[in-house]
Amino acid sequence: MQYFPIFVDTVELNVLVVGGGEVATRKVELLLKTHANITLVSPDISREIASYVADGKVTYIKQYYDESFLDNVRIVFVATANSELNASISKRAKELSIMANVVDSPALCHFITPSIIDRSPMVYAISSEGKAPVLVRYWRARLESLIPNTLGAIADFSGSKRDIIKKKFIDGGARRRFWERFFSSSDSGYVEKLEPLFDRLVNTDESEFAEQGELYIIKVCDNPEMLSLAALRHMQQSDMALRDVNVADGVVELVRRDANLDKLSESDHMQQITALLKDNQRVCLLTKQPISVWQQTIEALNNDYIVREFTSAICDQSSCASNCPNKKKK
Numbered sequence: 001m002q003y004f005p006i007f008v009d010t011v012e013l014n015v016l017v018v019g020g021g022e023v024a025t026r027k028v029e030l031l032l033k034t035h036a037n038i039t040l041v042s043p044d045i046s047r048e049i050a051s052y053v054a055d056g057k058v059t060y061i062k063q064y065y066d067e068s069f070l071d072n073v074r075i076v077f078v079a080t081a082n083s084e085l086n087a088s089i090s091k092r093a094k095e096l097s098i099m100a101n102v103v104d105s106p107a108l109c110h111f112i113t114p115s116i117i118d119r120s121p122m123v124y125a126i127s128s129e130g131k132a133p134v135l136v137r138y139w140r141a142r143l144e145s146l147i148p149n150t151l152g153a154i155a156d157f158s159g160s161k162r163d164i165i166k167k168k169f170i171d172g173g174a175r176r177r178f179w180e181r182f183f184s185s186s187d188s189g190y191v192e193k194l195e196p197l198f199d200r201l202v203n204t205d206e207s208e209f210a211e212q213g214e215l216y217i218i219k220v221c222d223n224p225e226m227l228s229l230a231a232l233r234h235m236q237q238s239d240m241a242l243r244d245v246n247v248a249d250g251v252v253e254l255v256r257r258d259a260n261l262d263k264l265s266e267s268d269h270m271q272q273i274t275a276l277l278k279d280n281q282r283v284c285l286l287t288k289q290p291i292s293v294w295q296q297t298i299e300a301l302n303n304d305y306i307v308r309e310f311t312s313a314i315c316d317q318s319s320c321a322s323n324c325p326n327k328k329k330k
Contacts, residue, residue: 003112003129010034014072018065018089019079020045023103027077032057033118041069042080065089070096078102106130115140119151121159150191157194158182161202168202173239173280178202180237212306213277216284217294219311224250231310235284240276242269244287251286270297277305 013036017024020042028049031038040049041061053060065085070076076093078086078100090108093100102108114125115136124143128136158179169175182201187193216234220227232254241255242264252261264285265272276283291309298307
């Protein structure tokens with residue numbers, strides 16, 4: 001990954017926009033969704049920018065760019081048709097440790113702005129590192145249709161209740177499981193039902209939230225796209241991932257980001273797994289071996305713990321041979 005995705009705190013952030021045309025207008029409109037202090041310099045500006053200036057939302061300097069305008073600026077967006085000027089601003093900004101974005105000139109950019117789906121405070125950023133903008137627009141359109149408009153209000157609600165949950169559940173795992181139960185409820189998709197749902201769950205006896213250790217044995221192949229949705233869902237809810245030999249990095253990447261990762265013990269995997277399950281952890285075992293190899297493990301653990309097996313029909317031997325990049329067709 002060439003560009004590392006970050007979210008910048010825009011409170012008291014001074015941003016300079018150089019240019020006043022259509023492209024500059026789009027940048028200003030995006031910045032107006034933030035808390036940034038926006039200054040724009042250009043001899044001419046669009047009608048839209050003029051209205052923002054009249055409303056006091058943008059500070060306008062009606063003149064040509066001067067290097068002194070970079071004083072006290074943290075980020076600069078350059079949107080002019082003058083390639084020499086654009087290169088000059090980018091160079092000087094770098095010397096001053098100011099982040100510069102030069103529209104349609106990736107080589108001059110110190111950062112790029114992704115395509116954004118805004119459900120504040122839930123914000124989704126999508127980027128192809130400038131290589132496939134049409135593909136990004138396609139996926140943004142698809143995701144826009146899938147992500148509900150109420151998601152921001154739902155996130156605000158959960159944020160307002162975090163302190164209550166921190167006091168009720170000392171253990172971080174218990175807090176996470178509470179919110180998983182909350183968000184998995186069908187009522188969590190309706191703003192008007194959030195408060196009753198929260199009250200009902202928060203007043204439930206804590207013993208009902210006690211978790212039993214769970215083991216998910218997931219047969220994988222080298223191509224992560226061959227994993228079933230059910231397998232992916234359980235990988236995403238695991239506390240620990242155990243990696244058997246020869247499991248591809250691309251598969252492991254799909255485990256929940258904050259889950260712990262360890263190699264499966266070759267000498268005594270049963271003791272390793274049992275210790276984790278006794279600690280009430282949800283463990284996914286990623287293996288390329290057939291599920292039948294693990295039958296003895298499954299039978300030994302099934303009485304005391306929840307054990308689930310996943311081997312998608314699309315990840316059988318013939319499918320792997322034709323779809324996995326590291327397999328050769330027979």
